[in-house]
Amino acid sequence: MRKEKHANIMFLRAYNAGITAKSLLTAFAASLAMSERLKNKPLYKVFMGLSTDILLWVLYFVALYFSIFILTIFVFESEKTHKKPHTCPLVSIIIPAWNEEKSIRETVESTLHLNYPQDKLQIIAVNHGSDDKTGKILDSIKGIEVLHITRKKGDNKAVAFNKGLARAEGKFVACLDADSVVSAEALNDMLPYFAESEKVAVVTPSMLIKSPKNLLQWLQKYEYIVSLFVKRLSSHINCIYVAPGPFSLYRTSILKELGGFDEKAIAEDMEIVYRLQKNQYIAKQCLKGGYSYVAAPNTIKELYKQRQRWYGGSLSxxxxxxxxxxxxxxxxxxxxxxxxxxxxxxxVFTTLALFAYFALWPLARKAYYFFVIRxxxxxxxxxxxxxxxxxxxxxxxxxxxxxxxxIISLIFFICACRMANEKMQKATIPVLLVFFTVYPLMLCVMYLMVAFKKMLRQDFVWDKMAR
Amino acid sequence: MAREILKRRYLFVLIATVIVFSLGVTLGILVNETKSRIMEKEIATQNMDDLSLQLQLTYLNFLDLNSSEGCKVMNAALEQSWKNLATSYGNLIKYKDSFEATDEDIRYFERNDLLNNIRYWLLLKEAKTYCELQDSVAVLFFFSETNCDECDSQSQLLEHYKRVFNERFLLFHINMDIGEPMAQILLNQYDINSYPSIVIGVDKFSGLTGKDALKEEICKRFKYKQPECEK
Structure with missing residues (x-):
């Protein structure tokens, strides 16, 4: 009896699935037929022709304009040489940490190995209500100050950082994400930029990916390399708009004057630079050295969580x-x-629309053709x-x-790889193919999803996002 | 306090962008002109083919005999002409899809293609009365691009059989949107009042003719058994 009931349910499910599939195919066939019919209507032709033409031309023009502009910076702007300062000012390093037991020791130890007088370093690790062993690990490390604070729902990194900022005594203060490490010479490479002007409020690091292990991490590695190259170029014309968590170095007085990080911002590391720009301060990118290494998301789900913060914050x-x-x-x-x-x-939106129009639609038509010929x-x-x-x-x-x-993109890519001492090997060719084709589309889709989320006014809860 | 603005740079980049764009547009115009020239040349070649075929027919008619040598030559000429027509049609479809083509040019080339198709179809019919030609089936496909839901599916099915039977399946596209009077005459002759409609031999089929029915009708009309029909 039970078996019979189960069989009936299975049959019903299969039947329903069949009906759904049939209706979907019928709807698909009908929409294709309608599109074919519409395609030749004069009004549709004019509308679609004009809209795709205008979209395309605007996209081409703008993309070309910005690319040539960046190319001119590359060609015309020369790098200034920065002398190392004679004195070593006190530098505070704040490490906000929430459930980072796997990486926190390595992160803190990288700051202890900085080639900088230890008595001129104040390392403040902020344990932001971790449920794991982060707090215990931090307590066991000597030579650092540990702050234990409770974490309220929805608290973001800015809350922990600001608590550390209140304790910071250094002339400069750095933020170091708990999943990143900093190179030994980073401080010496970055500090000289502050001598350019009292208005220099932040120097951003040369952030790269820490030992990539799978395809997704390799793709991100190349993305970071290109992004670093563009940021270095943008720095020449004072156009930095983000100071990444892994070791951006701030002038403490300015940061305190502006009230620290915005605790309500989705991407506080971006918001602070916009705020600095608004207040006529200068943000600089470290042009030589100043390396920090960050752990890249290793699954698409993790990557999406990270991009929710980046893209959501960017839109905000x-x-x-x-x-x-x-x-x-x-x-x-x-x-x-x-x-x-x-x-x-x-x-992003235009690329996706055009991709759907020029690639997905013909593919759908081909699929329909195969369906028609059974x-x-x-x-x-x-x-x-x-x-x-x-x-x-x-x-x-x-x-x-x-x-x-x-061609311009290829020039940028080659220069970016040279800058990062990244040598091309035969084994990296498949990665590069994915990097130039599928990966940008995947990021565009993620951007679209985040934008929809924003349009629907859904909350961006820090717990569900990633650095 | 106002910050520095690289005014000259913006202007320079704008000029550079416009130059690259102008180069692209010029290249586009040149390619489009080349395409038009090729289409014109293809039309001229087809006209020449038609003239040659007509002369061959007239000659055979004049002599009133079934010259096997003459028919052999004619068969080869017909085959070549069909290949030219097929290539030209393929190019026309691509040309229609390109951004640069103007509606006026498209209509002109489409009309020429339609007339050439009909002319070839008539020649073929006539040639069959004089010569033993390759065993083939000719199909007239009446369709509309603006007023027909099932024409696309019918076209896909016909194209499929074109792939199956190759040059033994002669498909003539009669686009009724072009407004060609000769197409209207054919429409009246076969009493066609809905699209898609196909004419195989002398039989008319209105509405979407399905895959199996279409295969059956095609296979029926071959003089000899075709291996593809056995499957």
Whole structure:
């Protein structure tokens, strides 16, 4: 009886699945047929033609403009040499930690191994209500101050950092994420930038990925390398907009004057730099050395959690500081970086829309074709009718611009790898293929998901995000 | 306090961007012109093919005999002409999809292609009365791009059989949206009042003809048994 009931349920499920699949296929076929019909309606033709044309041309133009602009920085701007200071000022290093038992010891030890007088270092580790052994590990390390604070729901890293900032006595204060390590010479490489002007409020590190192990981490490694290269170029025209958690070095007086990190911000490391820019302070990127190494997410789920914070924070900050855009008071930050950040958002959506239109739709049509011929694909394989000639070239104007963009991107990529002493090997070719094709699309999809989440006004809870 | 703005740099980059764009646009125009020229050349070649085939027919008719040598030459000419038509149609489809093509050009090339198709179909019919030609099935496919839900599916199925039977399956696309009077004559002759409709031999099939039914009708009309029909 029971078996019979189970069989009935299984049959019903299969039947329902069949009906669902059939209705989905019917709907798909109907929508394809309708699109084919619509495709040739004059109004649709004009609308779709114009909208895709305008989208494409705007995207090409903007992408080309920004790429050429960055290229000019690369060509025309020369690096200033920074002398090491004669004196060693007191530097406070704050390490906010929440459930970081796996990495915290290595992180703290990297600060103890800094090539800097130990009596000029104040290391403050903030145990932010960890449930694991983080607190015990910190207590066992000598030569550091440990702060134990309770953690309320929704508290972010900024809360822990600000607690540490209140205790900081150094002229400069660094923030070091608990999953990162800093290179021995980092402080010596970064401190000289503060001598340029009293207005220099933050020097950001050269952040790279700590020993990648899987494909996803390798992809992020290349992403960080390119990002570092672009940041170094942007630094020449005072266009830094983020100070990453792994060892950004601040002038304490300015940071305290501005009230420390924003405890409500999704991406406090980005918000603080926008705030500094708004208050006419200078953010610099360390151009030589100043390396810190960060653990990269090793699963797509973890990566998405991280990007929720990055992209969600980016959208919030762009909106919050929108008045900086095209404002003469903020110089190139207002005229180049703000529009670039804004166009970045537009580019993500346009890229996805165009990808769907030019790649997914033809693929869907091909799938429909196979469905119509009931998957009798042998004749198709034997006689694919691929005739490559001049007629295969579509949108030559666009293709030319894309080619130029690809050449510029390749130049950037090669220079970025050289800068990071990253040597290309045969084994890395498949990684690079994924890096240039699938990976950007994957990030665009993540951006879209985060944007939808933001549009639906869903909360970005720190617990569900990652650094 | 106002910060530095690299005004000259912005202007320089703008000029550079416009130059790259202009180069792209110029290249696009050149490629489009080349495409148009090739299409024109293809039309001229087809016209020449038609003229040649007509002359061959007239000659055979004039002599009133079934010259096997003449028919052999004619068969080869027909085959070549069909290949040209197929290539031209493939190019036309790609040309229609390209961004640079103007509607006016597309209509002109489509009309030429339609007329060439009909002309070839008529020649083939006539040639069959004089010569023993390759065993083939000709299909007229009447469709509309703007007013037909099932034309796309029908087209996919017909294209499938074109792949199956290759040059033994001669598919003639009659696009009724072009407004060609000759297409209207065919439409009236076969009493077609809905799309998609296909004419195989002298039989008309209205509405979507399914995969199996289509195969059956095609196979029926071959003079000899085809291996593809046995499967």
């Amino acid at each position: 900050n762009i909106y919050q500081y929108r008045k900086l855009a095209f404002n003469r008071r903020y110089g190139d930050f207002g005229f180049f970086q703000m529009p670039k950040n804004l166009m970045g958002v537009v580019t 998957f009798e694909i042998m004749p198709y394989l034997l006689n694919p009718n691929i005739n490559l000639n001049i007629f295969t070239l579509k949108n030559v104007q666009g293709a030319f611009v894309v080619l130029i963009l690809m």
